[in-house]
Amino acid sequence: MKTVTFLLALVATIFLIGFAPSGDLNNGIAAGMGNISSKLILPDVMNNVNILEQNETGSFTRTVNLDSFPLFTGYPQHISGQSFEGGIVCNMDADPELEIVYGIGFTVQAWNLDGSAVPGWPKTVSSYAVEGAPAFGDIDGDGQGEIVVTNHGLTSGGFIYAFKRDGSNVTGFPITHGYSSRTPVLADLNGDGAMEIIVNKRLYPVGEVWVYRGNGTVYPGWPKPIGHVPASSAAVGDITGDGVPEVIAESYTALYAWKANGDSLPGFPFFMTGGAVNSYSSPVLADLDRDGYREVVFGTHISGGGGIVFVLKKDGTQLSGWPLSTGQWIYGPPAVGYIDADSVLDVAVGDQVLSGTPADYLYAWNANGVALQGFPVGPINAINNQVALGDLDNDNQTELMIDDNTTAGVYLAYKRNGAPLNGWPITLTGTTFFNMPCLTDINRDGILDIVGAAREGSSSFSTNVYLWNTGITYNWTRLTIPVWQYNNQHDGVYGRPALVDVKELAPAIVSDFRLDQNFPNPFNPTTTIQYTLPVGTHGRASLH
Numbered sequence: 001m002k003t004v005t006f007l008l009a010l011v012a013t014i015f016l017i018g019f020a021p022s023g024d025l026n027n028g029i030a031a032g033m034g035n036i037s038s039k040l041i042l043p044d045v046m047n048n049v050n051i052l053e054q055n056e057t058g059s060f061t062r063t064v065n066l067d068s069f070p071l072f073t074g075y076p077q078h079i080s081g082q083s084f085e086g087g088i089v090c091n092m093d094a095d096p097e098l099e100i101v102y103g104i105g106f107t108v109q110a111w112n113l114d115g116s117a118v119p120g121w122p123k124t125v126s127s128y129a130v131e132g133a134p135a136f137g138d139i140d141g142d143g144q145g146e147i148v149v150t151n152h153g154l155t156s157g158g159f160i161y162a163f164k165r166d167g168s169n170v171t172g173f174p175i176t177h178g179y180s181s182r183t184p185v186l187a188d189l190n191g192d193g194a195m196e197i198i199v200n201k202r203l204y205p206v207g208e209v210w211v212y213r214g215n216g217t218v219y220p221g222w223p224k225p226i227g228h229v230p231a232s233s234a235a236v237g238d239i240t241g242d243g244v245p246e247v248i249a250e251s252y253t254a255l256y257a258w259k260a261n262g263d264s265l266p267g268f269p270f271f272m273t274g275g276a277v278n279s280y281s282s283p284v285l286a287d288l289d290r291d292g293y294r295e296v297v298f299g300t301h302i303s304g305g306g307g308i309v310f311v312l313k314k315d316g317t318q319l320s321g322w323p324l325s326t327g328q329w330i331y332g333p334p335a336v337g338y339i340d341a342d343s344v345l346d347v348a349v350g351d352q353v354l355s356g357t358p359a360d361y362l363y364a365w366n367a368n369g370v371a372l373q374g375f376p377v378g379p380i381n382a383i384n385n386q387v388a389l390g391d392l393d394n395d396n397q398t399e400l401m402i403d404d405n406t407t408a409g410v411y412l413a414y415k416r417n418g419a420p421l422n423g424w425p426i427t428l429t430g431t432t433f434f435n436m437p438c439l440t441d442i443n444r445d446g447i448l449d450i451v452g453a454a455r456e457g458s459s460s461f462s463t464n465v466y467l468w469n470t471g472i473t474y475n476w477t478r479l480t481i482p483v484w485q486y487n488n489q490h491d492g493v494y495g496r497p498a499l500v501d502v503k504e505l506a507p508a509i510v511s512d513f514r515l516d517q518n519f520p521n522p523f524n525p526t527t528t529i530q531y532t533l534p535v536g537t538h539g540r541a542s543l544h
Contacts (some may be wrong), residue, residue, distance in 0.1 A: 002078065003118070009119040010288055018152060019331015023454060024362075025315065026254045026392070033034075036117055036249075040143075040173075049131075052126035052455055053457070053540050057343075059357060061466060067428050068427045068468065069426060069450065069468035069469060069471070070468065070469050070471075071466060071467060071468055071469075071471050072113060072114070072115070072442075072449075072467040072468070073114055073115065073117055073471060074085055074111070074113075074116065074467075075465065075467040076115045076428075076465055076466045076467075077109070077115060077464070077465040078462060078463075078464055078465040078466070079102075079104045079105065079107065079109060079462060079463050080103015080104075080105050080411070080461075081104045081106060081107065081129060081461060081462065081463060082105060082129065082404065082455055082461045082463060083102055083103060083104045083105075083130075083435060083453055083455065083463045083465075083534040084105070084131060084132055084133075084434045084435070085132050085182070085183050085385065085435070085436055085439060085467070085484045086102075086133050086385070086435050086436030086437065086438065086451075086453065086455065086483065086484045087100055087101055087102035087103075087133060087134065087138055087451060088133060088134055088135070088438065088483055088488045089101075089440040089442060089451060089483070089488075090145060090212070090440050090488055091138040091145070092110055092118045092121075092165045093165065094198050095441060095521045096444050097112070097113050097443050097444060098113070098440060098441075098443075098444075099111060099112055099113075099118050099402045100113075100438075100442070100451055100465065101134045101136070101147060102130065102133075102134070102453065102463070102465055103130030103133065103464075104130070104239050104463045105129050105130070105463075106124055106125055106129050106151075107122045107123065107124055107125070107130070108121070108122055108123040108130060108134060108147065108149055108161070108458060109121065109122045109465075110122065110124065110147075110167075110540055111465075111526040113442050113443050113467070114336065114449060115329055115467075118165075118167075118326055119166065119167070120165075120166040120167025120168070121167050121404075123161070123163055123167055125149070125151050125159065126159065126173075126174075127139065127151070127153065127157065127158075127159070128151040128152050128157065128159075129151055130149050130150070130151045130155045130157055131150060131151060131152060131180045131181060131182065131183075132149070132150065132181075132183030132184070133183045133436070133483075133484050133490065134147050134148065134149050135147070135148045135149075135183065135184045135185065135186045135197075135488060135490055136148075136186075136213075136488040136489070136494060137186040137195040137488065137489045137517060138193070138194060138195060139162060139170065139186060139194060139195045139196070139197060139213075139214030140170055140171070140194055140214040140215065140358065141193050142192035142402060143204040143213065144164065144165060145165065146162050146163060146164055146165070146170055147162070147163045147165075147186045147216075147466065147490070148160065148161065148163075148186060148197055149161050149178070149184065150180045150183075150184050150199060152179040152180055152181060152202075152259055153176075153179065153213075155179070155204070156178065156179050157178065157179060157200075157468070158177055158178055158179050158180050159174040159175060159176060159177060160173065160174060160175040160177045160180065160184065160199060160212065161173055161174045161406075162174075162197075162214070162216075163486075164368040166220065166475075167222040170213075170214065170216075170217060171216070172215040172216025172217065173216050173283050174291060174301065175212065175216050175537050177199065177200050177201065177210070178202075178203075179201060179202040179203075180199040180200055180201055180202075180210075181200060181202060181230060181232075182200070182232055182280070182282070183200050183232050183233045183282075183485070183490050184197055184233070184235040184485065184490070185197070185199070185233055185235070185236055185485075185489065185490050185491055185492075186197065186198070186489040186490070186491070187236035187237075187245050187489060187491050188245075189211065189219065189236075189245055189247075190260065191243075191244075191262040193361060194213070194214045195211065195214065195489065196211050196213060196214070197211070197213075197214070198210070198211050198234045198236055198247055198249075198355065199212070199232070199234075200226075200230030200233075200234070200249065202230055203224065203229075204229055205228065205229065206225065206226065206227060206228060206229065207225075207229045207230040207251060207446070207487075208223040208224060208226065208230075209223060209224045209226060209230070209234065209247065209249045209256070209258075209507055210222055210226055210411050211223070220261065220262075220522055221260075221261040221262025221263070222262050223264055224256070224258055224264075225252055226249065226251040226256055226269075227253065227254060228251040228252040228253045228254070229251065229252050229256060229414050230249065230250070230251060230252075231250040231251055231252050231277075231278035231279050231280065231281075232250050232278060232279070232281060232282040232283075232333075233282045233492075234247055234248060234249040234251075234282070234283070234492075235247075235248040235282060235283040235284060235285050235296070235485070235491060235492030235493070235494065236248070236491045236492070236493070237285040237294060237491055237493035237496075239257070239265075239285060239293060239294045239295070239296065239314045240265070240293065240314050241292060241293050241314075244256050244259070244260055245260060245491075246258060246259055246260065246265060247259075248283045248285065248296055248492075249283075250278040250281075250282070250283065251269075251278065252278055252279070252492070253272070253277055253278070254269040254270060254271045254272070254278075254318075254401070255268070255269060255272075255278070255283065255296065255298060255310075255312065255318070256268055256269045257269075257271045258298070259284070264361065265314070265315075265316070265381065265534075266315060266316070267316025268315065268316050268317040270310075270316050272300055272308070272310065272314055273323075274302065274308055274323075275302050275304075275452065276300035276301065276302050276307075276308045276310075276362070277300060277301060277302075278298070278302070279301060279329075279331060280331040280332070280384075281298055281299035281300065281330050281331055281332060281333050281334070281492075282298070282333040282485060282492055283296050283297065283298040283333070284296075284297045284334050284335075284336050284485070284486075284492045284493075284494060285297075285492055285493055285494065286334055286336040286493075286494035286495070287345075287490075287491045287494075288311060288319060288345050288347075288367035289320075289338070289367060292494070293313070293314045293495075295311050295312060295313055295314075295319055296311070296312040296313075297309065297311050297334045297336055298311070298332060298333070298334065299330030299331075299332065299333070299334055300327030301328075301331070302329075303328055305327075305328065305329075306325060306326065306327060306328065306329075307326040307327070307328060307329050307330035307349075307351050307354070307482070308323045308324070308325055308326070308330075309322065309323055309325075309330065309347065309349060309365075310322060310323045311323070311347075317461045320368075321367075321368045321369030321370075322369055322517075322543055324363075324365060325370055326349065326351040326361065327351060327353075327359075327360070327361060327374050328351035328353040328359070328360055328361075329351060329352055330349055330350075330351055330352075330435075331352055331384045331385075332349060332383060332384060332385045332386045332387065333484075333485060333492065334347050334348070334386075334536060335348040335349065335386055335388070335389050335480075335481055335482035336348075336399070336433065337346070337398060337481065338375070338398060339364055339372060339389065339398050339416050340366075340401070340416050340417075341374050341397075341416070343344045343365070344366045344367050344368070345366070345367045345494075346364055346365065346367070346372060347348055347364070347366075347367070347520055348362065348363065348364040348387045348389070348400055349362075349363050349373075349383075349387065350362050350363070350382075350383025350384075350385075350387060350402055351363070351383065351425050352382030352383055352384050352405065353490060355382070355384060358378065358379040358380050358381050359379050359463070360378060360380055360381060360382045361376035361377060361378035362375065362376060362377040362378060362379065362380065362381060362400065362402060362414065363375055363376045363378065363419075363457075364376070364400070364418075369462065372418075373414070373417055373418070374416075374417040374418025374419065375418050376418075377414055377418045379402050380404075380471060381405055381406050381408075382404075382405040382433075383402045383403060383405075384403060384405055384433055384434045385402070385403045385435065385436045385484070385510070386436060386481065386484055386485065387400050387401065387402055388400070388401040388402075388437055388439060388481050388482070388483070389401075389480035389481040390439045390479035390482060391472075391475055391478035391479070392413055392424075392439075392448070392470070392472070392480055393421060393422070393423070393472060394472045394473050394475075396475075396478065397415070398416055398478065398480065399413050399414065399416070399421055399442060400414045400415075401413045401437060401439075401536060402411065402414075402431050403429065403432040403434065403435055403436070403437075404433070405431060405433045406423075406431060407430070407431050408427075408433060409427055409428040409429050409430050409432065409454050410425035410426065410427055410428065410429075410431055410432065411423070411424070411425055411426045411437055411450075411452055412424060412425045412444055414516070415425075415476075425434050426450065426452065426466075426468065427465055428452060428453075428454035428464060429454060429456055430454030430455045430456035430457075430462075430464055431454055431455055431465070432452065432453070432454050435452065435453040435454065435463075436453070436484040437439065437450055437452040437480060438450070438451035438452075438483050439450060439479050439482035439483075440474075441474040441476075442460075444468065445511075446473060447470065447471060447473065447485070448470045448472045448473065448474040448475075449467060449468060449474075450466075450467075450468045450470060451465070451466070451467055451468075451473050452465075452466050452468070453465045453466065454466075480494075486519050509520060
């Protein structure tokens with residue numbers, strides 16, 4: 001009798017689960033399944049589904065769990081308006097936990113980890129909606145980080161806003177700048193401890209690149225003209241090896257490079273070959289050939305189809321093994337990092353085309369231009385944003401996380417060999433189109449958290465912002481691209497740690513050090529002197 005009772009209970013449980021079509025499953029779990037919205041789905045008792053997928057090499061099965069990671073209380077947030085290129089995570093108050101900042105519609109939102117608004121927020125901007133991600137950094141030298149955003153009209157007009165952490169305006173802001181597209185970039189161009197603001201300006205049929213100080217005044221030597229409309233946010237970093245950052249920016253038809261004082265670098269501008277033009281794929285700076293100088297890596301698209309990834313050296317010449325082609329247009333900035341197990345940097349990028357069926361691919365090559373094993377991945381749905389790189393399953397390896405241009409509401413993830421990551425995708429309401437996730441530890445508990453967003457609506461839009469706890473150990477050394485363009489300043493420099501907090505420290509005087517004999521000695525014109533401090537810190541030696 002006990003056996004019969006058990007069986008009846010089991011049948012009743014299955015009946016309650018139900019055989020039902022799943023719109024969330026369609027398009028989201030894998031691109032190679034075709035349309036399954038009319039199919040009945042019965043997960044197992046742990047909510048796993050057995051999936052048959054197809055690609056150009058044949059058919060294969062895999063198991064997918066329909067449960068996303070658990071959400072933090074207070075999320076998702078539902079805000080009217082659109083968001084592009086994602087948000088940031090930074091410290092907006094005195095507590096140790098980090099806060100989430102997004103530009104959505106006509107507002108700049110800032111939330112605590114429980115979903116409550118940070119005091120003084122949200123902020124409302126005038127006339128035009130915010131475009132691009134907020135940037136965070138100390139622009140006025142007060143030892144505290146500020147939030148910088150831009151907005152613009154349909155064809156002209158726009159402002160640059162800078163807010164302190166309490167929501168008050170930074171002195172000198174907002175700036176009536178004009179049409180500035182995409183995300184602002186912050187970088188300290190002169191080493192004075194205060195970051196400058198680097199933006200573009202559209203003056204159809206041409207454009208300009210501007211640099212502002214943190215007090216709202218124009219930086220000496222700027223703006224600089226470009227021969228066509230601006231195409232993306234800039235990258236700012238040292239590519240010449242002189243220790244001073246350069247400004248790298250794109251027009252629709254060329255890539256420009258200037259010194260901090262506005263002087264053009266020899267060999268620039270670079271005009272693309274093969275009919276390629278620029279849109280949205282901001283440059284990334286990384287030393288691919290390990291010669292001590294960063295290269296400029298950027299993606300393009302070709303009218304009529306196809307894309308090209310270019311890699312330029314500091315003199316404007318192309319790196320051996322490049323450029324490389326994709327099947328469709330490239331909109332996302334390239335993702336540079338160590339993807340496979342060797343010691344050679346890799347480059348990943350997704351392409352995109354408007355298509356009723358999956359027709360796009362996720363590409364990955366090493367620095368020499370050789371495709372990584374298992375790549376390209378696809379066909380999948382369009383990838384419009386930068387590929388996030390990080391350890392997403394605690395295996396001490398790099399995974400690749402991408403957005404999706406369908407309404408399925410998913411972030412997808414792949415292992416370094418191109419295989420889908422178990423337990424993914426993450427599901428949302430809306431489309432993750434052009435919304436970069438953030439990989440972080442928001443409450444400093446040593447567990448990886450993920451921030452993501454999805455847009456929903458057709459004639460009017462809203463954005464849903466999610467905060468998930470993955471339950472996976474947080475290892476910041478394995479998070480290569482945790483936010484759009486590598487860090488909260490969005491400077492596009494590979495290998496620079498992400499800045500999430502700014503604190504003013506009292507200067508210290510070194511009490512113990514060791515200064516070694518210089519070599520060679522005698523010397524002409526250079527020599528090397530090694531010095532050692534008892535603890536790791538930033539130091540400077542002056543010779544008189």
